[in-house]
Amino acid sequence: MDENNVLMRIQGLTTNFHTYAGVVHAVDDMTLTVPKDSVVGIVGESGSGKSVTMMSVMRLIPNPPGRIEGGHVWFDGAALGMPDRMEKDGPNKGMVDLLSLSAESMMKVRGRHIAMIFQDPMVSLNPVLTIGLQLTESMVVHGLATKEGAWKRAVDMLALVGIPKPEERMRDYPHQYSGGMRQRVMIAMALSCSPELVIADEPTTSLDVTVQAQILELMKELKAKLKSSIIIISHDLSIVAGIADKVVVMYAGRILEEADVYDLYEKPGHPYTVGLMKSVPRLDAENRERLVPIEGSPPDLLSPSVGCKFAPRCKYAMNICREQEPPLVTVGEGHRARCFLHHPTAPAVPGFVKVE
C-alpha cells in the first residue's frame, strides 16, 4: 500500500481488563491499517475484541479495570493538525501516536477527527436535550461554527440522512424518534464535524431487517458522497459484504484474516473464516443443505490456550498449532492469514495456498 495513503495504523495494540476473576486478554497484539477514503469491515463474534479495539483507539477504556498495555495507534498527523507531534521519519513518518497524546489533546480528536456510532443510539443520546442541541454541540465545542452556523449545518445533516421536515424535528427529543431515525441522527452527529474516520460499532444490530437495510443503504450513499473513511463492525459476514472495501476477521482479541472484500469471500484463507461462511444459510441458496457448524465453544479470554486460539475448534489442528501461535502471513496481495496451513511443510488442504 502507498504509505501516504494510510489514515490510521493500529500496531501491536494490547488491552487487558484486570478483573477479580483474573486478567481478561480482550485485545492482544492487534494490528490494522485503515487507508484513506476506504471502508474497513471488522467481523467477529461477541467477545472477540471488536469494541475494545475501537474504544482503545478512542482512549475510552474504563480504567480500572481496563488498561491499554502496549502498542500504538498511528493517525495521519496532517489531518489532526499536530505537526509538532508527528514522527519525523521511519515507517510512521508524518503520523501521530494517539496513545501518546494528553487527555486534553485527545478531546480535540474525539468527535472532531474520529467519530463513533454505537449499536444502541438511545445510550449515546441524552434523553433530556433536544436533537438540535445535541447535533450542534460538538460543532460549537470544536470551534467549527457559530451557534447559528451550526444550527443550519445540523438541519442540512438531518436532511442528508433522510429525516423528513428536519427544521421541525430539530426541536424534538430523542424519544420522539423511532429506533431507525435515532440511528440516522447518530450518523448525522458523527458526520457533523467532517471527521476523517467514522467508527460504526454494530450500527444495525438492534434494528429490524427492513430498517437495517435503510441504514446500510444510507451508509453506502454517504460513502460515495463523503471523504471520511469508515470502520464498520459487525458479527455478521453478510452485512459488511455489501459495503466494505477490505474485511478483517477477529477472534480472541486478534486478527485471524485480512483481505480485500472479494478475496475474503472467494478464497478465505483461514479455517475460522471458512467455518463462519459454511455455518450460515444463504437466502439465495437453491437447495436445502445441512449447515456445517463450527464445533465447540468460543474461546475463554481469562485463560487463553497456548498456540493458535482457534485450535480447540479447528478440524485441521496439527501438533504445532497447540504449541505455537501462528504468525499473520501474506497469502496474496493485501491478503493475510494467521494459520499454519499456509506453511510449506503443512499438509495440503484445498483452497489454502503455501507461502514461504
Add this chain to the structure above:
Amino acid sequence: MDTILKVEHLKKYFAVNVGGPFARHKASLKAVDDVSFEVGRGETVGLVGETGCGKTTVGRTIVGLYAPTAGTITYCDENLCALTREAMRKVRSKLQMIFQDPYASLNPRMTVGSIVEEPMDIFSIGTMAERRERVQELLRTVGLDPEHTNRFPHEFSGGQRQRIGIARALAMNPEFIVADEPISALDVSIQAQIVNMLEDLQQNLGLTYLFIAHDLAMVKHISDRVIVLYLGKIVEVDESKDIYKHPLHPYTKALLSAVPIPDPRVEMQRQRIVLKGDLPSPVNPPSGCHFRTRCPIAQPICAEKQPELRDMGSGHVVACHFAG
C-alpha cells in the same frame, strides 16, 4: 396433510395506556388480529415479520401462556379454548415453547437438573429415580454432559443454556414445539449447532415446529412453509422455496430484499426495495390495508378497503388488492 394444529380467527388484544403512564384512557392494542392457519404433523412452519408484528403473541397464545381474546385453537381435534382445566393441562403438555433469550428464560437459582425435571414434577410423572434417569437422558439428547445436573445456568455458555431450555421443553415428550427465535441471541458459529440439533430432534422424535425468527435466510433453511405477519395480520403464506422465488405481497418482497447476502459480488449489484419509514403503532393501525403507509404500490382503494386473504393456488395465499 394430517393437520395437528388449527388456528381460526385468533385475536389477542392488550389493554394499554396511551399518552404515558398517567393517562386516563386505555386503548386496545391489537397484537394479533384475526389470524388463521394450519400446521401439518411433522411440518415446520416459519413465522416472520418485523418486531412487534405479533409473532411471540401468536406463539404464547398457542401454548396457553395467553388466553385468546377471540378465536379458536384446535389441537388434534380438541378445541383448546373449550377444555376443562384438567383436560387442558394434559393436552398442553404436548405443546411446549423454547424461548429467545437463553439468559433470561432459565431460573438462575435452580440447578440444571431441577430446571429440566420441573415439568415432570408438576405433572408427577414417574418416581424420583425415574425422573433423575430421564433428566440424564435428556441432557445427553441435547448434547450436554449428564454429569452437570448440579450446575447452575450461569456456569454455561449461551449455546449451552439454549440446549438446557430445549431439554426442558422435551421433558414431557411434546409433539408440537413453538421455537421463539431460539438462535437470535447466539453467536453465529453456535447457531448452526442448535439448528442442526433441532432438525435431528424433529427427525428422531417426530416433532412439529412453529419456528419464529427475524433471520429470513434461516427461516427459509429450516421451514417447509412460511407465514408472513404484518401488524397482527397474515399478509402471505407459501411454501418456503416458492415464497423466496415468487413472493406476491409487496411487504414480503421488501422483507426478502432487505436480507443481506454474504457474497460481495451479489450484494454490490443488488437493487433493493427499501421501505420508507417505520412500523406504525398497532394501537392505531392505518385504515384499510395496514401496510399502505409504507407500500410502494399503494392506491386510493388501499386506504378504504382491507384486502382479504386470497387463495392463489397450491396453498399460496396473499392479502393484497393488487397481488397476482
